[in-house]
Amino acid sequence: MTAHVRKLLFATNNAHKLAEVQAVLGPDFELTTPRDCGVTEEIPETCDTLEGNAAQKAHYLHDRIGMDCFADDTGLEVAALGGAPGVHSARYATEGHDFAANNRLLLRNLEGVADRRARFRTVIALLLNGQEYRFEGIVEGHIIDHEIGHEGFGYDPLFIPDGFDKTFAQMTAAEKNAVSHRGRAVRKLADFLLKTASLL
Numbered sequence: 001m002t003a004h005v006r007k008l009l010f011a012t013n014n015a016h017k018l019a020e021v022q023a024v025l026g027p028d029f030e031l032t033t034p035r036d037c038g039v040t041e042e043i044p045e046t047c048d049t050l051e052g053n054a055a056q057k058a059h060y061l062h063d064r065i066g067m068d069c070f071a072d073d074t075g076l077e078v079a080a081l082g083g084a085p086g087v088h089s090a091r092y093a094t095e096g097h098d099f100a101a102n103n104r105l106l107l108r109n110l111e112g113v114a115d116r117r118a119r120f121r122t123v124i125a126l127l128l129n130g131q132e133y134r135f136e137g138i139v140e141g142h143i144i145d146h147e148i149g150h151e152g153f154g155y156d157p158l159f160i161p162d163g164f165d166k167t168f169a170q171m172t173a174a175e176k177n178a179v180s181h182r183g184r185a186v187r188k189l190a191d192f193l194l195k196t197a198s199l200l
């Protein structure tokens, strides 16, 4: 028997992220965005942890729209930089979500640094029937010393996940999703939603 498609609101207007997450969730779920629901302002994320920001974004949207929804927050945590840029990954170099400037600053801050270990960490907060749930995904890897590849977004051209010899920006979306922080967190979310039989 085919379950009906469940509509879920995902707190992003980033087309790359939307496509990645929709691909991982598969056809049982149809994602809607804040913009689809008439929310065009930037959703506040003013907390100093990924967990806090994910929850803040999910609650903000739930208050505005009243639908079950989830939000994610991701950080690149670099060992030699004490976990920076972390929760500040989007605005590392400037206020403007400037991926190229962020990458340049990261390379500058790692100049001459031998320890290149880094990880991406994603936290998802889900609000479902008035309850909040959290899911986490981590991928370990390292930062190289120049950009390689044109796929993906953000720090992808600088990050090689453990077990690979190419950057996220050299991978297809399917290859990246199979090992990425967000892929892992979203698969946990999907497993949870599919197991919660009453939802479908």
Ligand code: IMP
Pocket: 072, 073, 074, 075, 076, 089, 090, 091, 097, 099, 102, 152, 153, 154, 155, 156, 168, 180, 182
């Ligand atoms: P967000 O919380 O998902 O918006 O991520 C914050 C920032 O982390 C983004 O602006 C990117 O700079 C970076 N980031 C998040 N996910 C990825 C990814 O999958 N690859 C590369 N950079 C990412």
